[in-house]
Amino acid sequence: MNGNKRFFTAEQIGRLLGTTPEQVKRFTERGLQTFTPENERTFSKYPFRIWEADKLAFFNCNSFEDFQQLKYRG
Secondary structure (H helix, E strand, O other): OOOOOOEEEHHHHHHHHOOOHHHHHHHHHOOOOOEOOOOOOOOOOOOOEEEHHHHHHHOOOOOHHHHHOOOOOO
16 A cells, blocks of 8 residues: 555546546556555446555656646647
8 A cells, every 4th residue: 555645536637637537547558556445435437546646656746736737738
């Protein structure tokens, strides 16, 4: 388990980047690390979660504020 307890859903990251959860799923195919909680019931098409530290590392950000400056341009 990651030492950082904050995590995000595909939907949350999609909203923050201005894109779709489907695009976030594509990021996972390119190396964005995910996990699926064992004790949480999810009724989403995208049940995986992403630790904040993994998200920041994937997008080369030092802080959540840096991440908020990003916008997806696909």
